[in-house]
Amino acid sequence: MRRSLVLYFVAQAFGYASFALSQDSIEGIRPTPLTRPEMKRLLEDVKVRVPRIPLPALSDSERETLGPQADSYESRVKYHYLNGIDGSNGQSRDRPSGVARLQDPLFTLDNALKVELFWIVSRVNNCQYCIGHQESKLLGLGRTEDQIALLDSDWTKSDIASQSAFAFAKKFTQEPNRFSDEDIAGLELHFTDDQILEMVLSMAGNNSINRWKEAIAVPQNKDEGGFSRIGFASSIGQAEQAPDPLRPRGSYLTPTSPAFEKAISRVVVQSDKNEMHNTCSTVSRRPALESREFVEKSLTECASRKPRIPLLDDSKTRENIPGAASLSGELPNWVRLLARFPTAGSSRFDIIQASEGKGDISPLLRAQLSWILARQDRAWYALGRARDQLVSFNQNSEQIFALDGDWSAFPAREQALFRLAKNLGNAPVVLSAGEVKQALDVAGPRDVVQVISFTTTRASFNRITEAFGLPLDSAGLAK
8 A cells, every 4th residue: 555655646746647546556457447537547547657677777888779768668678688589679669579560552441440449459458558549649630539438338330340340359359269250251341351451460469569568567658648649640641630728738637528427338348346436357258278179179170271361372472571481381371361461461470480589588488388378369270380389399298288287387487477478468457567576586577578578479470360260281380
């Protein structure tokens, strides 16, 4: 309680939110707001939250290297612990490993729709950092306060195509274990195959960003909120919106229309336990893992299933993705899928390859984490690849399926890192501050940050490959 009071008075001193902070919101799992006013209060709370990753002191030469980012917590986390494996070298403040900013000339989806989908993804994940940024972007794109409120409470006011995309975004984020042919077929009534792939790549990146921001607990920018993103609209060729005095810059504590003040979110997964007024505990509804027999049957079925959109052939894939020249034999299906977008696909290919081959955590640990995360997501294509990787490291079936157990036979370090990855892969804020601290104590910040980064990439890979029902590659790790 003392720590909460200290942060409360810090908030007061800097003109932040004037409300009591719960102990859970500081040291454990952040509560999920059920109403829009409560959500705004918790968005403001993120400005004073405690970062989870300890940082060493900067030398003069390091400060010079980092330049303007020397005082950025997020940039320093990357600089000290990722060794540039995400391509940032500490220079990017808002892109975790596994997320590409590069656009593609073949992208045709409306940008405002993609921002709305990012908002919904973040709301499902209870990533209050990202919700806040998308709120400001939507205001900058001309959305009104009430239009943003409708994203949380009533999709029927949107067109049918948007409603279809919103529903897919919720399932894509919350229940990747339940993907079906009907999900893509429903989208095909309103979008082309390439637009669906663009949507999936965008939301996969959103899920990665949510996990990165919440796992390391990035504090929100103190001047974020309201029209803090003024100029965003004009930068993409739309008319810049004039500031509204009712939506001040630098604060999320803006007025909510009476019609939405008490409206309960229809996006979030509600729990039965209320932490305080208009919030509930953040929970996951993932089912218990199935039997070994079920997994083996599912992998067999995955080998013969048909992808939900056409994949490019080897020749066209190699033409579109230059990095594929490093792969011998028939190309894997995930590369043939990404090759539909030469620019964005190549960037994503490079990120996935780097996540599997660079960094300080061992290849065996990466394969074990891939199995644990794919099992939880029921990402059968990704699980088949993880199985092949584990076999290549001389892991037998008993050792592989032990990863589905309680991990009591594994050393404390592996247990802590497995738990960190599983909970973060499940949902960003199901991972508590205490679990991050436990992993830091036994594994150290470098391994913890690299496991977090790897998990963000696998959360993306699992969703991309399973959304389109990719069949297992015929040649295993040769691909």
